[in-house]
Amino acid sequence: xxxxxLRCVSGGEVLPEHYTLSCSKxxxxxxxxxSARQLTVRPELPGIFRYIDWLPVHGVLPTESRSxxxxxxxxxxxxxxxxxxxxxxxxxxxxKCLVPTGSFKELEALPTTVRLSENGxxxxxxxxxxxxxxxxxxxxxxxxxxxxxxxxxxxxKNLWTVAEPKDPEKIKLVAVRGDYTDAIGVANKITEKVGFxxxxxxxxxxxxxxxxxxMLDAAVTIGRMPxxxxxxxxxxxxxxxxWEAAMRLWEDGRFGSSVPKLHLAQNYPFVPMVNAWxxxxxxxxxxxxxxxxxxxxxxxxHVLTNREPPxxxxxxxxxxxxxxxxxxxxxxxxxxxxxxxxxxDAECGIDLDPAAAVATAALISAVESGAIDRSxxxxxxxxxxxxxxxxEDFSLTQVPVAxxxxxxEVPEL
Ligand SMILES: *Cc1c(COP(=O)(O)O)cnc(C)c1O
Numbered sequence: 001x002x003x004x005x006l007r008c009v010s011g012g013e014v015l016p017e018h019y020t021l022s023c024s025k026x027x028x029x030x031x032x033x034x035s036a037r038q039l040t041v042r043p044e045l046p047g048i049f050r051y052i053d054w055l056p057v058h059g060v061l062p063t064e065s066r067s068x069x070x071x072x073x074x075x076x077x078x079x080x081x082x083x084x085x086x087x088x089x090x091x092x093x094x095x096k097c098l099v100p101t102g103s104f105k106e107l108e109a110l111p112t113t114v115r116l117s118e119n120g121x122x123x124x125x126x127x128x129x130x131x132x133x134x135x136x137x138x139x140x141x142x143x144x145x146x147x148x149x150x151x152x153x154x155x156x157k158n159l160w161t162v163a164e165p166k167d168p169e170k171i172k173l174v175a176v177r178g179d180y181t182d183a184i185g186v187a188n189k190i191t192e193k194v195g196f197x198x199x200x201x202x203x204x205x206x207x208x209x210x211x212x213x214x215m216l217d218a219a220v221t222i223g224r225m226p227x228x229x230x231x232x233x234x235x236x237x238x239x240x241x242x243w244e245a246a247m248r249l250w251e252d253g254r255f256g257s258s259v260p261k262l263h264l265a266q267n268y269p270f271v272p273m274v275n276a277w278x279x280x281x282x283x284x285x286x287x288x289x290x291x292x293x294x295x296x297x298x299x300x301x302h303v304l305t306n307r308e309p310p311x312x313x314x315x316x317x318x319x320x321x322x323x324x325x326x327x328x329x330x331x332x333x334x335x336x337x338x339x340x341x342x343x344x345d346a347e348c349g350i351d352l353d354p355a356a357a358v359a360t361a362a363l364i365s366a367v368e369s370g371a372i373d374r375s376x377x378x379x380x381x382x383x384x385x386x387x388x389x390x391x392e393d394f395s396l397t398q399v400p401v402a403x404x405x406x407x408x409e410v411p412e413l
Contacts, residue, residue: 002034002052002053002055002056002057002058003034003035003036004032004033004034004035004056005017005032005033006020006030006031006032006033006056006205007030007031007032007033008023008025008026008028008030009028009029009030009031009314009315010023010026010027010028010314010315011023011025011026013025015030017056017119018119018120019115019116019119019120019122019197019200021198021200021203021204022203026314027313027314028313028314028315028316029202029203029208029240029310029313029314029315029316030203030205031205031244031315032054032056032205032209034053034054034248036053036054037251037252038252038253038254039051039053039054039216039220039248039249039252040053041220045060046060046061046062046063046064047063047064047065047066047110048063048065048066048067048107048110048111048210048213049061049063049110050066051213051216051217054209054212054213054216054245054248055111055206055209055210055213056111056115056205056206056209057111057114057115057118057206058114058118059114059117059118060114061110061113061114061142061143063110064098064099065098065099065100065106065107065110066089066097066099066107066213066217067087067088067089067097067104067107067213067214067217067218068087068088068089068092068095068096068097068217069085069086069087069088069217069218069220069221069222069379070085070086070088070095070221071084071085071086072084072086072346072347074345074346074347075342075343075346075347078342078346079363079364079367080367080374081367081374081378082374082375083375083376083377083378084363084378084380085218085221085222085226085377085378085379085380086379086380086382087214087217087218087379087380087381087382088382088385089103089104089106089107089214089381089382089383089384090102090103090104090350090353090356090382090383090384090385090386090387091385091386091387091389091390091393092347092348092350092385092386092389093389093393094348095347097386099386100138100162100163100390100394101131101134101135101137101138101161101162102131102134102353102384102385102386102387102390103131103134103135103303103353103383103384104211104214104238104381104383104384105128105131105132105134105135105384106135106138107210107211107213107214108132108135108204108206108207108210108211109132109135109136109138109139109210110139110210111206111207111209111210112124112136112199112200112204112206112207112210113136113139113143113145114206115204115205115206116145116197117145122146122195122196122197123146123147123148123195123196123197124136124145124146124147124148124196124197124198124199125147125148125150125187125190125191125196125197125198125199126147126148126149126150126187126199127150127151127180127183127184127186127187127188127199127201128149128150128151128155128180128183129151129152129155129180129183129234129302129303129305130151130155130158130159130302130303131158131303131353131384132199133149133150133151133155133158133159133173134158134159134160134161136149136199137149137159137160137161137171137173137399138161138162138163140161140165140170140171141161141162141163141164141165141166141170141171141397142163142166144166144167144170145170146170146171147170147171147172148172148174148187148190148196148413149171149172149173149174149399150174150176150183150184150186150187150190151173151174151175151176151183152175152176152178152179152180152182152183152302153175153176153177153178153404155302156173156175156399156401157398159173159398159399160396160397160398160399161396161397161399162390162394162396162397163397164397165397168400171399172402172403172413173399173400173401173402173403174186174190174401174402174403174404174405174411175401175403175404175405176404176405176406176407177404177405177406177407178406178407179293179296179305180296180302180305180306180307181305181306181307181308182407184308185407186405186407186409186410186411189410190410190411190413193413196413201235201237201310202235202236202237202240202309202310202316203310207237207241208237208240208241208244209241209244209245210241211237211238211241211242212241212242212244212245212248213245214238214241214242214245214379214381215229215241215242215245215246215249215260215379216245216249218379219249219255219256222377222379223255224255224256224377225246225249225250225255225256225258225259225260226260226376226377226378226379227260227261227372227373227376227377227378228260228261228263228326228366228372228376228377228378228379229242229246229260229261229262229263229326229378229379229381230263230264230265230359230360230362230363230366230378230379230380230381231262231263231264231265231359231381231383232264232265232266232267232301232304232331232355232356232358232359232362232383233264233265233266233273233304233309233317234266234301234303234304234305234306234309234355235306235309235310236264236273236306236309236310236311236316236317236320237310238381238383239262239264239317239320239321240310240315240316240317240320242260242262242320242381243259243262243320243323243324246259246260246324247259259323259324260324260326260379261324261325261326261327262320262321262324262325262326263326263327263328263329263362263363263366263372264317264321264326264327264328264329264362265328265329265330265331265358265359265361265362266304266328266329266330266331266358267299267300267301267304267305267330267331267332267333267336267354267355267358268299268330268331268332268333269295269298269299269330270289270292270295270296270298270299270304270305271288271289271328271330272284272288272289272307272309272311273288273309273311273317273328274328274329274330275287275288275289276288276311276318277318277321277327277328278328281318282312282318283311283312283318284309284311284312289307292307298333299333300333300336300337300354300357300358301336301353301354301355301357301358302354303353303354303355304355304358327366327371329361329362329365329366331358331361331362331365332361335361335364335365336354336357336358336360336361337357338361339352339357339358339360339361339363339364340352340354340356340357340360342360342364343356343357343360343382343385349388350385350386350389351385351386351387351388351389352382352384352385353383353384353385353387355383355384356381356382356383356384356385359380359381359382359383360380360382363378363380
């Protein structure tokens with residue numbers, strides 16, 4: 001189970017695994033190759049680990065967290081899409097989706113925590129706009145894996161755990177006076193210290209293959225790969241993951257002979273990848289994000305505001321789009337809000353993460369413009385939601401801020 005090698009997508013060489021994030025000779029991503037060419041789902045394993053065949057881990061952790069794919073009769077009717085499937089990762093007990101931190105970042109955190117412990121361990125350093133940090137805080141609270149979480153100052157309120165930390169000392173929260181990009185900068189400087197490891201973001205195969213389980217869950221539940229896949233993107237890692245999972249499903253042979261088209265959305269006015277893709281450019285340029293700081297302040301979904309997405313690198317977002325086809329969408333706050341309300345009305349009042357509302361709005365606009373056929377099979381990746389229900393069902397523990405620093409400072413950890 002989980003037997004794999006790491007291959008450099010640029011040079012093709014196989015790299016040794018010690019939580020390896022990159023190839024020293026080539027730019028671009030590493031990709032896992034699993035010895036299991038066909039996927040065996042293992043429902044006897046906890047949560048996401050039912051997909052262990054295609055996760056870069058050998059062991060598991062006790063968890064209930066995984067995506068759940070279902071059809072919402074009301075949304076299907078409301079949108080006129082008979083073959084719409086929701087793949088939900090968040091907290092929605094009525095649909096048996098029990099991800100306590102509420103977003104698909106937990107799909108990243110679980111396999112990453114195992115991958116790190118199987119390859120030497122260390123203190124992970126995670127830069128986050130909020131959701132990734134909360135997912136790793138939960139890991140630290142439950143499994144006592146040490147983590148340094150670096151977030152923009154105004155995101156610290158979103159850093160809580162559902163489990164009471166067994167050892168609070170294991171979680172160090174650093175607040176940065178600045179935005180998400182500033183937090184990434186501070187995190188990078190911390191990882192220069194001995195014993196501190198970068199989580200890796202898009203470079204971390206455990207993150208990508210963990211997020212790829214969304215596509216696996218969709219295909220396994222529907223019985224084949226969807227024709228269209230909708231997701232909101234910030235770094236685009238989830239989009240790359242969907243592509244890689246689809247290639248594995250294609251090779252498996254039982255889930256259809258074509259990969260889904262990717263329909264990826266950002267939150268207007270901060271839409272660098274949308275702007276690059278509209279011109280079919282393979283690189284994101286500064287001109288794709290005019291007045292970036294101000295644009296970032298205006299969006300409702302801050303997890304979608306990565307200024308240095310892995311777009312143009314080998315194995316990155318642009319290649320995924322070229323391979324799969326599809327489109328990118330710039331979604332306004334108002335459209336996202338309306339879409340979120342539509343979802344809540346159809347599904348037990350579940351509040352969507354603002355990013356998931358952006359994805360839902362993109363689906364609505366693609367359907368209304370006639371870009372996709374109403375009868376096609378669609379997966380809408382609801383990347384987060386159910387926070388209000390989490391607050392009702394659990395008493396949360398706020399993660400205290402250990403350090404507050406300026407963007408050019410490094411905390412004395
Ligand atoms: C991080 C995040 C996204 C964007 O995912 P990327 O892989 O960074 O593009 C979308 N929705 C939610 C809820 C997220 O937390």
